[in-house]
Every structure is written in C-alpha cells, then in structure tokens.
Amino acid sequence: xxxxxxxxxxxxxxxxxxxxxxxxxxxxxxxxxxxxxxxxxxxxxxxxxxxxxxxxxxxxxxxxxxxxxxxxxxxxxxxxxxxxxxxxxxxxxxxxxxxxxxxxxxxxxxxxxxxxxxxxxxxxxxxxxxxxxxxxxxxxxxxxx
Numbered sequence: 001x002x003x004x005x006x007x008x009x010x011x012x013x014x015x016x017x018x019x020x021x022x023x024x025x026x027x028x029x030x031x032x033x034x035x036x037x038x039x040x041x042x043x044x045x046x047x048x049x050x051x052x053x054x055x056x057x058x059x060x061x062x063x064x065x066x067x068x069x070x071x072x073x074x075x076x077x078x079x080x081x082x083x084x085x086x087x088x089x090x091x092x093x094x095x096x097x098x099x100x101x102x103x104x105x106x107x108x109x110x111x112x113x114x115x116x117x118x119x120x121x122x123x124x125x126x127x128x129x130x131x132x133x134x135x136x137x138x139x140x141x142x143x144x145x
C-alpha cells in the first residue's frame with residue numbers, strides 16, 4: 001500500500017484558504033514570513049484572495065502580500081489600484097496597516113514609484129484611524145524629503 005502523497009500544490013492551498021481553511025491560512029502566512037521568495041511567484045493568486053467575502057481570508061492575503069513586499073517591493077506594482085481602493089473605503093486597521101506597508105515598500109523602489117504612492121497616501125489619511133494616519137504622515141515626510 002502506498003503512503004499518501006504529502007505534496008500539496010499552492011493552488012490547492014489557496015482553494016482551502018478561500019473556503020475558510022484555518023490551518024492552510026496559518027501555514028501560508030507562516031511560509032510567507034519565513035520564506036517569502038517561495039510565495040512570490042503566487043503573488044497574484046494571493047492578491048485574488050483580497051476579494052473574498054471572509055475577513056480572515058482578506059486579512060491573511062494582505063499579510064502575505066506585505067511579507068512578500070519586503071523582499072520584492074517592485075512586484076507589488078500591479079496591486080497599487082487595489083490598495084488604493086481598499087484604503088479609500090475606511091478599511092479595518094489590519095488591512096490598512098498592511099496596505100500602507102506594501103505601498104511604502106513599493107515607494108522606496110524608485111522616484112517614479114514614490115510619485116505614484118504619495119497621492120494615494122495623502123488622499124487616504126482621512127479614512128484612517130489616528131494611529132494609521134500618524135504612520136502615513138511619517139511615511140509621507142520620509143518619501144517627500
């Protein structure tokens with residue numbers, strides 16, 4: 001009798017996360033923090049989870065993307081419009097903080113990237129809580145030096 005196959009594809013993990021698989025979500029978050037380059041090729045699949053109707057799935061997705069953005073911030077360019085939309089709709093703190101982190105990491109890649117991010121950060125301050133707004137003000141000072 002053959003042993004069960006312990007290999008599971010990322011696609012299967014993403015499906016489990018979308019269906020509410022708590023363990024799959026925890027494992028992917030952990031992997032994205034410990035070995036973000038392994039998850040990097042799947043950034044678009046992770047970003048698709050931001051459209052979930054389940055808050056834990058959205059939170060896991062944005063946390064994974066924030067971890068990926070630390071090692072490959074330029075890869076996050078495709079996310080700029082989605083992050084802008086998320087920040088425009090009075091997001092919960094977890095979403096806002098990770099979105100701000102991703103935008104900040106991307107803005108540090110080049111002057112052009114900073115020019116894209118700065119207006120987004122400026123317009124979203126009003127939609128943020130006091131701590132997130134203070135963080136954005138600090139980042140804006142850093143980016144506009």
